Amino acid sequence: MSDKYVVVGAGIVGLYTTYSLITRLHLNPADVTVLAEYLPGDQSTFYTSPWAGGNFSCISPDDPQTLKFDKFTYTNLAKLQKTLGGKECGLDQRESTEFWDYQPEAAKIKSLSSYLQDWKVLPKSELPDGVAYGINYTTWNFNCPNFLANFKKFLESKGVTFHRQKLTHISQAYLPTTKVVLNCTGIGAHDLGGVQDGKVYPTRGQVVVIKAPHIKVNKVRWGRDYATYIIPRPESGDQLVLGGYLQKDNWTGDTFGHETEDILRRTTELLPEILDRPLDIVRIAAGLRPSRHGGVRIEAEKVEDGKILVHNYGASGYGYQAGFGMANEAIDVLIRELNKAKL
Numbered sequence: 001m002s003d004k005y006v007v008v009g010a011g012i013v014g015l016y017t018t019y020s021l022i023t024r025l026h027l028n029p030a031d032v033t034v035l036a037e038y039l040p041g042d043q044s045t046f047y048t049s050p051w052a053g054g055n056f057s058c059i060s061p062d063d064p065q066t067l068k069f070d071k072f073t074y075t076n077l078a079k080l081q082k083t084l085g086g087k088e089c090g091l092d093q094r095e096s097t098e099f100w101d102y103q104p105e106a107a108k109i110k111s112l113s114s115y116l117q118d119w120k121v122l123p124k125s126e127l128p129d130g131v132a133y134g135i136n137y138t139t140w141n142f143n144c145p146n147f148l149a150n151f152k153k154f155l156e157s158k159g160v161t162f163h164r165q166k167l168t169h170i171s172q173a174y175l176p177t178t179k180v181v182l183n184c185t186g187i188g189a190h191d192l193g194g195v196q197d198g199k200v201y202p203t204r205g206q207v208v209v210i211k212a213p214h215i216k217v218n219k220v221r222w223g224r225d226y227a228t229y230i231i232p233r234p235e236s237g238d239q240l241v242l243g244g245y246l247q248k249d250n251w252t253g254d255t256f257g258h259e260t261e262d263i264l265r266r267t268t269e270l271l272p273e274i275l276d277r278p279l280d281i282v283r284i285a286a287g288l289r290p291s292r293h294g295g296v297r298i299e300a301e302k303v304e305d306g307k308i309l310v311h312n313y314g315a316s317g318y319g320y321q322a323g324f325g326m327a328n329e330a331i332d333v334l335i336r337e338l339n340k341a342k343l
């Protein structure tokens with residue numbers, strides 16, 4: 001084992017990045033170490049990935065870069081699912097219906113309609129009151145905690161080392177033989193010593209997880225200032241994730257009774273069939289999406305002695321659905337830096 005390549009962070013972005021690093025640079029996985037305070041299996045407010053509902057949805061922003069990351073991820077997940085052992089890895093496809101209270105951006109619809117499977121624009125007559133636009137397609141759903149655990153297990157089986165460590169300063173990421181560091185610290189990028197990124201802020205969300213074997217579809221409604229969603233979790237013993245909230249700059253990991261009630265009201269209004277069986281609440285949780293003013297940061301930073309640092313954080317509410325594309329971009333940046341270093 002050596003530590004030529006260090007990935008800091010073991011959330012979904014760190015795992016996608018580790019996978020892309022190994023496959024695209026054809027590395028010996030034994031040269032790669034993942035360093036993180038929290039690892040798959042852990043639960044903490046400062047570890048966002050286990051809390052996600054885990055669907056591919058149309059929530060992400062409309063800029064060309066995000067549209068590209070979404071597309072890359074959606075169209076490459078089938079291969080990743082196969083590599084990780086099929087749908088038992090915690091990733092599967094489901095039908096999804098999404099409603100908007102307003103007309104979404106044309107560029108976004110153009111991009112999504114070019115690759116989403118079974119894409120269908122719903123006729124106006126089928127839209128509920130107050131809805132301006134609706135689509136129906138086949139999406140990807142993650143069972144987030146299982147997927148993280150299986151992804152880690154797969155990378156370990158190839159030879160990658162996972163090491164638990166809380167860094168208090170960026171310099172600690174450089175182990176004796178380290179040549180390249182990839183920074184995938186999510187919300188942690190806000191206050192890690194060295195160069196704190198004040199642009200990083202949390203977007204808090206609360207979800208209610210219920211047991212609902214009779215609900216097999218995703219249903220989402222996007223308002224200007226709210227988001228309501230219903231997401232079945234694959235291979236989870238029939239768990240259904242109900243949400244949610246998008247609260248900017250709110251750091252609390254606590255959950256609130258009035259938010260649970262509001263989520264149940266909105267989701268059962270959107271999909272009344274939820275109440276065809278008695279409500280069986282499994283868990284109520286809150287997480288902090290790692291948002292960033294100006295969007296994700298994927299760029300190289302100069303560090304001394306020819307070492308390379310590439311940042312990849314700020315995935316906000318779409319680390320699962322855009323993260324594979326972000327990882328691919330981060331590796332493009334790394335390859336350019338490696339080539340420069342050779343000149």
Ligand SMILES: Cc1cc2nc3c(=O)[nH]c(=O)nc-3n(C[C@H](O)[C@H](O)[C@H](O)COP(=O)(O)OP(=O)(O)OC[C@H]3O[C@@H](n4cnc5c(N)ncnc54)[C@H](O)[C@@H]3O)c2cc1C
Nearest residue numbers: 009010011037038048049054055167186188287319320321
């Ligand atoms: C309620 C909710 C629902 C969501 N639903 C979806 C969804 O349906 N689809 C979707 O695509 N996204 C969803 N998201 C967003 C998604 O969860 C995030 O975009 C994603 O988890 C971010 O992953 P990450 O790897 O960047 O960060 P994290 O998962 O937070 O991982 C950060 C890693 O860096 C490590 N780290 C940080 N600082 C340090 C340090 N100083 N030293 C050592 N290690 C450090 C941490 O320990 C951790 O391992 C949702 C989020 C929430 C809260």
Ligand SMILES: *[C@@H]1O[C@H](CO)[C@@H](O)[C@H](O)[C@H]1NC(C)=O
Nearest residue numbers: 052053054057059231241317
């Ligand atoms: C559905 O996906 C969006 C982004 O992909 C996310 O913000 C939302 O929270 C997800 N739903 C659930 C239940 O997590």
Ligand SMILES: *[C@@H]1O[C@H](CO)[C@@H](O)[C@H](O)[C@H]1NC(C)=O
Nearest residue numbers: 170173183189194195196197
């Ligand atoms: C990651 O980026 C953040 C924000 O710039 C910074 O505070 C932190 O030191 C970086 N960590 C590493 C390991 O490069």
Ligand SMILES: *[C@@H]1O[C@H](CO)[C@@H](O)[C@H](O)[C@H]1NC(C)=O
Nearest residue numbers: 204247249250251252256259
């Ligand atoms: C954070 O959100 C909770 C729940 O909605 C709310 O009670 C609290 O006042 C918020 N805190 C801040 C600082 O906005």
Ligand SMILES: CC(=O)N[C@H]1CO[C@H](CO)[C@@H](O)[C@@H]1O
Nearest residue numbers: 095097118120122126136137
């Ligand atoms: C709400 C809605 O129109 N759902 C449809 C989405 O597409 C599938 C497959 O074509 C239909 O079975 C659903 O009824």
